[in-house]
Amino acid sequence: MIELKQLTKQYGKAGSLTTALSELDLSIEKGEIFGVIGHSGAGKSTLIRCINLLERPTSGEVWVNGKNLTSLGKKQLQAERRKIGMIFQHFNLLSSATVYDNIAFPLRLIKTPRAELERKVSELLALVGLEAHRDKYPSQLSGGQKQRVGIARALASDPEVLLCDEATSALDPQTTDSILRLLLDINKKFHLTIVLITHEMHVIQSICDRVAVIHQGGIVEQGPVTEVFLKPKHEVTQEFIRQEMDSGEALRLAMQGQVNGPSRAVQITFLGSKTYESILSHTVHETGVNFAILQGTISTLKDTPYGQLIVRFEGEERAIEDTIRKLLEQGLDVEVIH
């Protein structure tokens, strides 16, 4: 659906060039929710603006839906942009227009007949739950409502792709969740490809199918969220996840506890339906080891449940080995950490 090839973006004049993106490749599938996470200044904002050419890359190609946008003329680019919706951190609504007129904006650009425009905007107002606010001005709305107007406006021209530029960063946690749910609904309902950039792991964890981690203008890690989130490889990724879990210090303290006899600290990862099965308790019953839970999370990644426990097995050396082997056999992921 979206293909970025060898994308490079540099700012400034020769001699004092800043490179925002360097030879970046990225491929996004139709219908997926793809997240790009990175710190501010990592290049994620430039990246998403290159997809609809709000920023023109210095070199490289941008392919959206089989068309090379970088090769198009002005008029053709405008036509292609109508198929790419975009929402923004600061909403960017017309302050001089009502909710209705803001949503109607993209339709008026293409001279939609009045009756169709009316029908379309009413549908969108219902979709985002703002029927009661159609004649209000943006300044009379809350942040979450403004973003709903932004979403309705972005969907008005029936786009195939929705770009979300830090769309929830200006919202409080509760509103963030309601907007994320709305995006997820839209993704399912219209089979819309969504690309979002964020600096919050929480956003990725809630709705994304795949994620790319951007650092210093390049992608350092990417893959399905379940993989990247549960087994982060790059240190930037690990840092993002640690922030979300807020666990580094607590774990260090837990590991300091002294135990008599052999023991082993392991990280066990459950994924999918296994998360809610009593695999661990059954296994230790069989092998006769004891365990202490040092740390644990049970949550979901988008709709996939997962659990991640750090436990310390205590008992005979052989029994501990046995336990780990049995857990592995039952499809859990076990990693000995101490």
Added chain:
Amino acid sequence: MFGLDFTQIDWKEIWTATLDTLRMLGASALFSFIIGLPVGVLLYMAARSTSGLVRFGYTILSFIVNILRSVPFIILIVAMIPITKSIVGVSYGVLGTIPPLVIGAAPFFARLVETALNEVDKGVIEAAHAMGSSTSQIVWRVLLPEARPGLLAGMTITIVTLVSYTAMSGQVGGGGLGDLAIKYGYYRYETEIMILAVVLMIVLVQLLQMAGDRLVRHFTRK
């Protein structure tokens, strides 16, 4: 009171002068807006162009606007006499003052337009680009509506400035209240007429400013 006698005033003359002032104001404001608005939009667009040639054009246009703004109005009137004659046929009277008034006020208004457009949120313009708007759609559907309160404020300032310009044009026999105040009050020491003319101009400015402020408030949505 203060040895002034208002009973001798020729009210018909005051009325004619007031009408003349309003005519000059109306016509010169209209043409100043018609010329100044596109020039202001052009200044705004040219300053943001990615083409070096267009940005050079901006520098030239901006320079011309600055020159016209820095020439004292009284000199502009005199310097423009041949041009005025060729446009409206005469270089005196109500008609003869309109071209210099327009040339004096249009560049001023163009700058105010540029400033008002600069105030428009960049994010909204970016969003319009993202939605596939053409340049003219961005001007008509985003820039001008979003800048409306600023544009109305600029129009108010321009009209008020034109009131004082019309007074100066009295120097070349332009007619109107300013002419009256100078002719009677300054040359003939008939202080009463001068005071009355000045008061009328103050009232006029007050009314214009109030109307302008009201419109600005009405259209402000922030």
